[in-house]
Amino acid sequence: MTSAAHRIRRLSWLVRTPSQSAAFARRQALRDELESVLLPTLERVFDRYSSGDQVLRIPKLTLHVAADFGTDADLARRIEEQLHAALSTLSRGSVARHDVSIDAPAHVRLDVQQLSVAEHRRELLVGYLRSGRIGWQATSQETAVLVEWLRAEAELLAIQPPGGAGLILGTLETRLAISFRLLQLLMPTTRRELLRRVSLPREEFIAALFQSLQDAEHDDYRKLRLAALLLALREEDLPGMGERSVSEILEGASAASAAAPSSDSGSDIQQSRKEAPKPGASQMIDAAAWRLIAVDRIGGVDVPDLIANDAGLILLHPYLPRLFAATGIVTTASPVLSPASLPRAAALLHWLAAGNDDVFEFELSMSKVLLGLTPDDPLPVSEGLLSDKDRDEGDALLAAASDHWSALGRTSIAGLRASFLQRRGMLRGDDLGWRLRMETKSFDMLLGRLPWSITHVKLPWMNKPIFTDWLTP
Numbered sequence: 416m417t418s419a420a421h422r423i424r425r426l427s428w429l430v431r432t433p434s435q436s437a438a439f440a441r442r443q444a445l446r447d448e449l450e451s452v453l454l455p456t457l458e459r460v461f462d463r464y465s466s467g468d469q470v471l472r473i474p475k476l477t478l479h480v481a482a483d484f485g486t487d488a489d490l491a492r493r494i495e496e497q498l499h500a501a502l503s504t505l506s507r508g509s510v511a512r513h514d515v516s517i518d519a520p521a522h523v524r525l526d527v528q529q530l531s532v533a534e535h536r537r538e539l540l541v542g543y544l545r546s547g548r549i550g551w552q553a554t555s556q557e558t559a560v561l562v563e564w565l566r567a568e569a570e571l572l573a574i575q576p577p578g579g580a581g582l583i584l585g586t587l588e589t590r591l592a593i594s595f596r597l598l599q600l601l602m603p604t605t606r607r608e609l610l611r612r613v614s615l616p617r618e619e620f621i622a623a624l625f626q627s628l629q630d631a632e633h634d635d636y637r638k639l640r641l642a643a644l645l646l647a648l649r650e651e652d653l654p655g656m657g658e659r660s661v662s663e664i665l666e667g668a669s670a671a672s673a674a675a676p677s678s679d680s681g682s683d684i685q686q687s688r689k690e691a692p693k694p695g696a697s698q699m700i701d702a703a704a705w706r707l708i709a710v711d712r713i714g715g716v717d718v719p720d721l722i723a724n725d726a727g728l729i730l731l732h733p734y735l736p737r738l739f740a741a742t743g744i745v746t747t748a749s750p751v752l753s754p755a756s757l758p759r760a761a762a763l764l765h766w767l768a769a770g771n772d773d774v775f776e777f778e779l780s781m782s783k784v785l786l787g788l789t790p791d792d793p794l795p796v797s798e799g800l801l802s803d804k805d806r807d808e809g810d811a812l813l814a815a816a817s818d819h820w821s822a823l824g825r826t827s828i829a830g831l832r833a834s835f836l837q838r839r840g841m842l843r844g845d846d847l848g849w850r851l852r853m854e855t856k857s858f859d860m861l862l863g864r865l866p867w868s869i870t871h872v873k874l875p876w877m878n879k880p881i882f883t884d885w886l887t888p
Contacts, residue, residue: 421465422551423740430442430445438470452488460499468531469529471529476501478498478501479497480494497854507700537550537568538563540564540568540572543565545593547776547779547794548776551722554724554839558724558775558778563774565775570600572597572608583647587648587652589793590646591793598642598646599775635799636758636798636799639795639831640795643795686734722840723770723839723841723842725836725837726839726842726851726853727768727837728836729769729840729883730816730836731816732785732874738809738812742763744756744763751875752786752787761774761779761786762796764779764785765778765779766809767832768837770829770832772800773797773798774797774798776794779794780842781840785874785877786877787874813831819864820861823861842850848880850882851881851884853884859886860887860888862887863887869885871883
């Protein structure tokens with residue numbers, strides 16, 4: 416297994432020294448040795464105990480190193496010895512703690528979860544469908560690789576009974592979010608087959624919904640939203656309805672359409688669309704299909720620490736209100752983001768960071784926070800949300816930001832994206848707001864000449880600020 420497969424969520428040290436000054440010196444030495452000595456040592460040992468057909472998860476591993484660290488080589492040797500002693504005791508179903516001393520036998524066993532690669536990827540898919548996020552173990556993977564994994568697992572899930580229905584649970588809003596995420600990953604043929612196997616109530620409503628789905632043939636995003644509604648609906652959502660398969664309803668709707676006269680009377684469904692003031696079927700569909708959860712947030716944020724790969728978007732915060740106004744996402748009369756505008760706004764932020772609008776929800780952790788949401792809020796996005804004008808306005812923003820930040824010199828838009836916007840950061844929510852700790856790189860010295868502040872960010876539509884910690888060399 417390659418070293419890229421190893422992931423450590425948190426590495427901490429408890430160091431006891433005779434004085435405070437010695438403690439600070441030891442801490443700095445550990446930081447200096449991390450890249451050159453410690454990480455290669457961990458990699459070497461993990462390589463020995465890993466295999467290409469299994470994923471090994473260790474909740475916690477504690478090592479005790481003697482007080483006399485000695486040289487870097489001595490420290491690496493001691494850590495390697497203890498890791499070998501610890502990992503050699505691994506077994507499924509053992510106790511949850513592992514303490515090993517260099518002077519004592521390694522007799523305490525460690526709680527370990529062993530998964531096949533297929534099981535690991537299925538867990539990633541299930542976690543994504545339920546939360547819209549990817550587990551921390553996979554956040555370092557390239558987006559294209561993650562999408563490939565998720566698509567393959569989604570195809571398997573959809574063709575195996577009950578076709579993912581066991582995961583589509585909860586409130587209508589939750590089911591809509593799960594359904595959208597699943598359908599976005601499926602091939603069109605699998606998507607159609609999955610919808611045909613689903614049983615849904617109220618044939619008139621569903622027939623009209625299918626008609627809207629056909630009308631949206633060239634609007635891929637709206638088609639996904641409508642299909643997600645078809646997959647998510649349950650009998651309790653529309654009381655008093657009989658139950659028919661989607662296939663039967665589709666055939667019935669097609670037959671009714673073929674037999675419908677050309678007069679103004681039309682079919683019952685067509686007539687219901689013309690009645691006033693009662694909303695027609697298409698209006699009912701739009702109201703349900705575009706429904707999003709409320710974005711007002713009161714009280715604390717209960718979201719674990721998470722990694723955002725586009726955390727560098729925080730650099731562009733002064734320009735975002737102007738960008739959203741120029742693209743019509745907000746207006747001068749109402750500078751607050753409406754629920755219906757959120758998917759397009761998120762796709763535009765993704766364009767700024769990545770330069771493409773083929774977007775999946777797991778890429779939006781930072782974008783959601785910048786839009787006033789939490790990373791757990793569902794936000795259905797896909798390709799097809801942006802116009803050419805939207806993309807042009809986004810590129811103009813990047814050019815303006817680059818010009819204003821004169822320290823960038825001749826850096827291109829692609830260079831700005833790669834060097835700063837596509838930067839990893841750790842997000843943590845609390846009652847006061849969001850704490851963003853950025854990954855640092857050598858060229859971050861240019862941040863010292865950034866003409867605006869990113870320490871405290873609160874946009875007009877945000878209820879909580881972002882506090883940024885971006886250390887410079």
